[in-house]
Amino acid sequence: MIRVHNLSFSVGAFSLHNVSLEVPSGGYFILLGPTGSGKTLFIECLCGLLRPTGGRIEVNGRDVTRLAPRLREIGYVPQQQALFPHLRVRDNIAFPLRARRLSPAEIAERTGPLIGLLGLEALLERWPIHLSGGERQKVALARALAARPKLLLLDEPVSALDESSRERLCAELRRIHGELQITTLHVSHNFEEALSIGDRAGVLHDGRLVQTGPMAELLRHPASEFVARFFRNENVFEAEATQRPDGWTDIAFHGHVVRAPGRHGGAVTFTIRPERLAVHPPGTDVANGVQAELRRVVDRGPYRQLEFHAGVAIVAYSTADARAFADSPGARYLIEFPADAIHFVPS
Amino acid sequence: MTQATHTTEASRGPIAGPRLNAVSVVTLGVVAVYLTMVIGLVLTDLCYTDAASFREVVKSRAILAAMRLSLFSSGASLCLIVLFAVPAGYALSRYQFPGHALVDAIVDLPIVLPPVVVGVSLLVFFNTAVGRWIEAHSLRFVYTVQGIILCQFVVSASYGIRAAAAAFDSVDRRLEHVALTLGCTPAQAFRRVALPMARNGIVAGAIMAWAHAFGLFGPLMVFAGSVRFKTEVMATTIYLELSIGRIEVALAVALVMLAMASVALVVIHALASGHRWWGR
Numbered sequence: 001m002i003r004v005h006n007l008s009f010s011v012g013a014f015s016l017h018n019v020s021l022e023v024p025s026g027g028y029f030i031l032l033g034p035t036g037s038g039k040t041l042f043i044e045c046l047c048g049l050l051r052p053t054g055g056r057i058e059v060n061g062r063d064v065t066r067l068a069p070r071l072r073e074i075g076y077v078p079q080q081q082a083l084f085p086h087l088r089v090r091d092n093i094a095f096p097l098r099a100r101r102l103s104p105a106e107i108a109e110r111t112g113p114l115i116g117l118l119g120l121e122a123l124l125e126r127w128p129i130h131l132s133g134g135e136r137q138k139v140a141l142a143r144a145l146a147a148r149p150k151l152l153l154l155d156e157p158v159s160a161l162d163e164s165s166r167e168r169l170c171a172e173l174r175r176i177h178g179e180l181q182i183t184t185l186h187v188s189h190n191f192e193e194a195l196s197i198g199d200r201a202g203v204l205h206d207g208r209l210v211q212t213g214p215m216a217e218l219l220r221h222p223a224s225e226f227v228a229r230f231f232r233n234e235n236v237f238e239a240e241a242t243q244r245p246d247g248w249t250d251i252a253f254h255g256h257v258v259r260a261p262g263r264h265g266g267a268v269t270f271t272i273r274p275e276r277l278a279v280h281p282p283g284t285d286v287a288n289g290v291q292a293e294l295r296r297v298v299d300r301g302p303y304r305q306l307e308f309h310a311g312v313a314i315v316a317y318s319t320a321d322a323r324a325f326a327d328s329p330g331a332r333y334l335i336e337f338p339a340d341a342i343h344f345v346p347s
Numbered sequence: 348m349t350q351a352t353h354t355t356e357a358s359r360g361p362i363a364g365p366r367l368n369a370v371s372v373v374t375l376g377v378v379a380v381y382l383t384m385v386i387g388l389v390l391t392d393l394c395y396t397d398a399a400s401f402r403e404v405v406k407s408r409a410i411l412a413a414m415r416l417s418l419f420s421s422g423a424s425l426c427l428i429v430l431f432a433v434p435a436g437y438a439l440s441r442y443q444f445p446g447h448a449l450v451d452a453i454v455d456l457p458i459v460l461p462p463v464v465v466g467v468s469l470l471v472f473f474n475t476a477v478g479r480w481i482e483a484h485s486l487r488f489v490y491t492v493q494g495i496i497l498c499q500f501v502v503s504a505s506y507g508i509r510a511a512a513a514a515f516d517s518v519d520r521r522l523e524h525v526a527l528t529l530g531c532t533p534a535q536a537f538r539r540v541a542l543p544m545a546r547n548g549i550v551a552g553a554i555m556a557w558a559h560a561f562g563l564f565g566p567l568m569v570f571a572g573s574v575r576f577k578t579e580v581m582a583t584t585i586y587l588e589l590s591i592g593r594i595e596v597a598l599a600v601a602l603v604m605l606a607m608a609s610v611a612l613v614v615i616h617a618l619a620s621g622h623r624w625w626g627r
Contacts, residue, residue: 047528069527076528084522086543096529099539147530 001025001183002046002151007055009045016042016207018055023151023200025060026181028174030194030215033204034230039187040079042204043153046185047076059150070099075149079156082140083128089139090124096147114142117179118172134165138172145180154186158193170196191231195219203227220273221343228271228345234315235277236345241268251342254311258288260342269345276341277316279306280334288337290314297325308335389605392598400599409575410584410600417580418607420492421561424499428507428556431500433549436511437541441520457505465502466566469494494571495578499560506559510552514545554615561608 006018016038023029033039044050046057048069057065064072083092091098093115097107115121118138128136137157144152157173158166174197177184188194194201195215202212203226211223222228225236239253241264249264250257260270280286292310299305299322306325308314314335318325404410439451457465472478473489481488488494518541526536564582567573573583581604588597 049524049527068532069524070530070532072528074528076525078521078525082525084526084540084544086540095526095539099526099530099535143529 003058005056030198030201037204038207073150075144278336289334396595396598400595425557432507432511439512440515463565466569498566503556503559507556514548518544
């Protein structure tokens with residue numbers, strides 16, 4: 001288990017501000033954030049390559065904040081170019097064990113199962129330069145795991161890969177984590193990748209951890225507009241809320257009124273995920289309908305992204321065939337805002 | 348960030364495409380001109396000298412002694428230079444400190460200075476109180492073999508240090524950082540990652556430094572003299588033979604020196620390429 005308490009670090013004008021987080025033993029935590037949010041600085045503090053200006057880092061209850069990197073029992077897979085180009089795959093994997101002066105027999109005994117687990121048997125005599133991106137990351141993973149760390153740090157492990165290798169490696173990461181049950185902190189800027197692997201995540205923004213929680217929670221109940229937009233939700237609306245006697249709230253925005261459960265009043269910000277909006281022909285009888293004009297249809301492959309205008313831009317996703325909207329830009333639709341999908345963003 | 352580790356085989360190999368174009372013709376032409384100059388000079392030397400001179404060179408005990416001393420002294424300076432250049436080059440590459448640019452410039456100074464100035468300066472230094480104390484309490488340098496090695500070291504170490512610094516510059520620091528997280532002490536990270544990766548550059552610099560030391564002549568004449576069987580090296584032999592008008596013998600010695608240097612360079616290259624990590 002890892003516990004980070006109020007970790008701070010400054011470099012130039014950028015700082016990490018009192019970042020606290022906890023990953024239980026065997027957990028898989030994803031740290032999300034856009035480029036420049038401080039993710040890499042954070043994990044370099046964890047593995048000891050940077051010295052934090054304040055805070056505490058505990059691995060399995062042991063304070064490692066001031067320890068040299070090699071004494072922290074933390075395995076680190078950096079973003080890119082992680083492998084030693086002057087060593088064959090076999091020697092890259094054995095590297096941490098040689099550094100600890102293990103005998104060749106012990107090295108074989110420790111690396112054997114890992115090589116099997118990651119399916120690297122055929123690559124052992126290769127040089128890193130002759131590996132594909134995915135193979136390189138797997139070798140770097142095996143090398144980090146060879147030292148049997150208590151915590152595994154993965155910095156953007158799949159972001160340099162093409163789509164299909166990325167999906168395959170994500171599946172591998174899940175499988176390996178399932179087998180070894182090693183506490184893992186995975187850093188990523190891509191929430192889709194995060195959804196496919198992790199169950200809990202945190203969002204880092206300008207050096208601050210702005211929200212942590214289960215993946216579904218971050219997705220549906222963002223704590224801020226930033227988190228909502230990070231999870232690609234463009235539907236963030238400023239509105240005026242009026243409490244109703246029946247315990248519901250009327251939300252007025254840009255000349256529309258929708259109703260949601262809960263007691264809210266005054267100026268509010270609310271979001272609704274594009275995939276929760278339902279698109280109906282005009283005149284359909286639905287609760288919480290908003291009249292809107294279709295401006296643009298973007299085919300995203302598995303779904304269509306529909307961009308509406310209703311005094312404000314509204315984005316909806318539809319799995320209907322693209323032909324359904326083929327000649328409709330300019331056409332009017334009724335967009336249904338399901339009451340249970342409306343989320344008030346805390347101010 | 349260095350791209351060296353990402354460079355693919357293809358991008359380092361010959362450029363594909365039509366062989367005959369303006370760039371290839373001009374650049375290969377320049378190579379041809381330079382080769383002609385060097386080979387032409389060597390051939391002229393070969394024609395000017397004669398078999399008798401060569402016989403004299405290999406039979407002269409004094410010249411054979413000079414050969415041995417040349418190899419011994421330049422080999423000893425090579426060892427000293429490598430011992431100095433590797434740590435100094437690493438420090439210059441890895442650490443930023445106030446006055447770094449000035450230190451860089453001072454390290455390069457012996458390359459710029461006429462070598463004979465180094466000899467004169469050493470002679471003057473060993474005439475000061477400090478210099479005399481050193482001579483009285485440790486090794487003697489003036490007019491000794493140690494003096495030859497000292498001259499060669501002072502003049503040639505710059506090449507080694509400069510090359511080692513450039514070699515370490517080309518090693519991505521993050522690889523050393525990764526090594527630290529994988530259980531290495533900083534010393535292990537240096538030995539297991541930085542040093543092997545910088546090896547080719549260091550060897551190239553050492554070759555330059557050795558070649559420079561082997562051919563050094565000016566400062567030796569001033570500081571170590573050119574005493575037969577004692578401080579005479581091949582470079583000084585050439586000068587001595589020239590000064591008494593025996594040009595053929597001087598050229599014969601020069602050609603023997605050339606042959607020895609070629610053999611040494613081939614041997615060093617072979618030793619250095621015994622281990623290649625790019626998987627060729």
